Amino acid sequence: MIYTCTLNPSIDYFIEMDDFKIGELNRIKDDSKRPGGKGINVSRVLKNVGIDSVATGFLGGFTGQFITDSLEQQNIPTNFVQIEGETRINVKLRAQSETEINGQGPFISEGELQLLLNQFNQLKSGDILVLAGSIPSSLSPNLYEEIANRLLEKNIKVIVDATKEMLKGVLPYKPFLIKPNHHELGEIFGVSIHSVSDAIPYGKRLVEMGAEHVIVSMAEKGSLLFVQDRVYYANIPNGKLLNSVGAGDSVVAGFIASYSKNSDVVEAFRFGAAAGSATAYSEGLCAGTKINELLAQVKVEAI
Numbered sequence: 001m002i003y004t005c006t007l008n009p010s011i012d013y014f015i016e017m018d019d020f021k022i023g024e025l026n027r028i029k030d031d032s033k034r035p036g037g038k039g040i041n042v043s044r045v046l047k048n049v050g051i052d053s054v055a056t057g058f059l060g061g062f063t064g065q066f067i068t069d070s071l072e073q074q075n076i077p078t079n080f081v082q083i084e085g086e087t088r089i090n091v092k093l094r095a096q097s098e099t100e101i102n103g104q105g106p107f108i109s110e111g112e113l114q115l116l117l118n119q120f121n122q123l124k125s126g127d128i129l130v131l132a133g134s135i136p137s138s139l140s141p142n143l144y145e146e147i148a149n150r151l152l153e154k155n156i157k158v159i160v161d162a163t164k165e166m167l168k169g170v171l172p173y174k175p176f177l178i179k180p181n182h183h184e185l186g187e188i189f190g191v192s193i194h195s196v197s198d199a200i201p202y203g204k205r206l207v208e209m210g211a212e213h214v215i216v217s218m219a220e221k222g223s224l225l226f227v228q229d230r231v232y233y234a235n236i237p238n239g240k241l242l243n244s245v246g247a248g249d250s251v252v253a254g255f256i257a258s259y260s261k262n263s264d265v266v267e268a269f270r271f272g273a274a275a276g277s278a279t280a281y282s283e284g285l286c287a288g289t290k291i292n293e294l295l296a297q298v299k300v301e302a303i
């Protein structure tokens, strides 16, 4: 079974205006509210391509209820720990350019954390666990590595999509896949990455440090896959950017969807790349039909 764990889900509040002016009254042209958070988005895209997963993590308050209802409507199985605190709201502003404002997230008690950790004891050999997104500040920033360590001997494929130390910390526990974008890759090593050739030496280092597969996504510049000493590049298909929120999560979902059918890592990377662009070219997360429409244009080359 595939499990996604979102420690810090969100309602993503999308607002659109022609011209956003800081320090002035701005009126919204259009808005919408969608369930968000990285693991939740992975579960939603998996569902869109006909693959079941169980979404877990923490949810609370009226905002948490909104997410529960949305996932139920989409028929996505869930096993969230219900918390006293309130799930955050993240603002996604689309004006002259895209701006994101992400909340810190609610307080999580020790008891609530234990309820979640107990769930991981039920995981079985061959399961996939996606640990994705920020960790609420009341929890240890080392939580992902603690979970990966616990699962090391159980033959579970752990996928981590997180930033900085949260990502670096899991590497000794051999994650099956990590997916930093190029900014996050640069942050890990204290460098600025602008191009494919800038990214290559640092992607290779993540493999040397323990990751089995590394995808470095580079928005409109395409993406790279690192496996052992091999490096592959996937291009971007033609289309018009409508929304980049959830594009990275779609790459992860696409990779898992394809890999769980064929166990072919390079093809999984190609499908993931198509899924990322499919979301970038959609209002909201991509439909399976959009991925298949773009797939023929996505070529993977060894470099």
Ligand SMILES: Nc1ncnc2c1ncn2[C@@H]1O[C@H](COP(=O)(O)OP(=O)(O)O)[C@@H](O)[C@H]1O
Pocket (backbone or CB within 6 Å): 180, 181, 182, 216, 217, 218, 219, 220, 222, 223, 236, 237, 241, 244, 245, 246, 247, 248, 249, 251, 272, 273, 274, 275, 276, 277, 280
């Ligand atoms: N402007 C874009 N045009 C086409 N594809 C895009 C665009 N932005 C993102 N994508 C696709 O989505 C993937 C993930 O986007 P990226 O912005 O790198 O990740 P994240 O959302 O994690 O920051 C990219 O590798 C690419 O396949």
Ligand SMILES: O=P(O)(O)OC[C@H]1O[C@](O)(COP(=O)(O)O)[C@@H](O)[C@@H]1O
Pocket (backbone or CB within 6 Å): 008, 010, 012, 035, 036, 037, 038, 039, 041, 090, 102, 103, 132, 133, 134, 135, 244, 245, 246, 247, 248, 249, 250
């Ligand atoms: O947990 P974080 O790092 O604050 O990120 C959460 C945000 O990322 C998203 O999952 C989107 O992520 P991507 O654009 O990287 O795919 C949003 O739904 C959510 O608001």
